[in-house]
Amino acid sequence: MTTTLAPTLSARLSLTPKTTLAGRLDGAWWPRSRDLAAELPPLVDALEERFGRITRVAVNPTRWPVVPHKVAATGHTVHVGWFTEQDPDKLILLSYTIGRCDLLVIPPDTEPAAAARLMTAAAVPGSVLAAGALMSDEAATGRRMRDARSSEDAWDTDGGSAPAPLRHPVVGARMILLRGKPRR
Template sequence: MTTPTPTDRVRLRLKPEGPHSGYVDGAWWPRSADLTTEIPDLLAALETRIGPVDRVLYKLSEWAHAPAKLPVGTRRIRLDGYRIQPPHTVEVLGFNRNRVVLLVVPPDASPAHAESTMSDAAAPVRTTTIDA
C-alpha cells in the first residue's frame, strides 16, 4: 500500500497554465476551517506551479484563528488574514512573485456542489467574478 502524497490528499482544481483569464486560477475544497491544518498540503501541491511559497492571504472571518507564521517543512510561511480579502478566496504568493488566487469551496459543501464549483472555477476561459 502506498502513502498518499500531499497532491493526492488536497482537493484542488487549477486552470491550465497560460494567459490569465478571470479572477481566480482555480478552486480548493479544504476539509476543515483550520488553515494551519489545511495549508501544508495545499502549498505542497502548488509548489510545482508557483515555486516556493512565501505568503498566504485569506479572509479572517472564514477561518479559525491562525498564527502569523506557520512552519511548513524547513520554511516559515506568512499567513496574512484580512477583513477586506475577497470572500471565499485565498491568495498564495511565491518567493518569485508568482501567485495563485483560489476560490475556496466551504468544507461542508456537498460533493456535488463542490465538484460543480471547482469545475467552473478551473475552466480555462472562465472570466466571471467570485460572486458569480
C-alpha cells in the same frame, strides 16, 4: 516510545490549465476543515511544483476561526495575513517565482456535487467571475435544485398526481379511491 504521525491527506485542488488566458481565479481549493494550520501545508506542497515556493498567504478571517501568523510547510515557513477587505471566499498565495495565485475556497461542509461544480467553474481559463460570484451562483443553483425536488415531492404527496385505479381482487373491476376508501 515512538510517536507516529497521522498521514497527511492531499489537498483537494483544481487549477486552471496553463494557458495565455488569465482569469480572476487560478482554481479552487476544497479544504477538509476550517483549521488553517492543518490545511495549508498540504495545499502549499501541492502548489509548489507549479508556482514555486509559497511564502505568504492572505485570507479573510470571516471564514477562519483562527488565523495563525505562521504555518510550517515542507522545508520552510509560510506567513499568513488576514484582510477584511479581501473576498471571504478567496485565498491569495504569493511566491517569489510566479507571483500570485488566487483560489476559490469551497467550504469544507459543501456537498461533493456542489464542490465539483465549483471546482470546475473556478478552473475555467479566462473566467471573469470572482470567488463571491461563483459561490452566489452555486447557492442559487443548489436552491433551484432543492426547490425542484421539493416541488416534485409536494406534487406527488399532496394529490398532484393521481394514483392508478385499483383492480378489485375478485371481479377485476376498476376501483377509484374517494376519501381513502375504495368505491366500485
